[in-house]
Amino acid sequence: MLELMLIDRNRRGWEWRVCDQSGTVLGKGRERTRMAARYRGYQTMFLLLASGARLIDPGPLAP
Template sequence: MKDVIVFKRRRSFEWQVRDQNGTLLMRGRERTRPAARYQVYRTLFMMLAVGPRPNGLRARGLDREQHTGRT
């Protein structure tokens, strides 16, 4: 589960998306609260649409190419 947070910061509104452990995944700042809510839910939708990425799968492939000299 992911958490979305919108709060006022000086003259703007800051938004954050965090995972269930409280780790910050994405954040941003907008001038109005509706704009901040739109951006946070847009970001959440995009993260859910992409789905989870396998850990280290792509990084291992890039390391192998660098060591063997293949492109």
């Protein structure tokens, strides 16, 4: 499961981060508007999923 976080940085714009379940940052960036940051964040999530990135740890395999 992926999560998009948007953080307001006042005059510097908006920071976006895409994190996995454990909170590891998989992508991040800055945009001037909230709408642009949201778009880039969702674009990054889509690209991660489309590339087949292994996001879920299945745990130990059963014998």
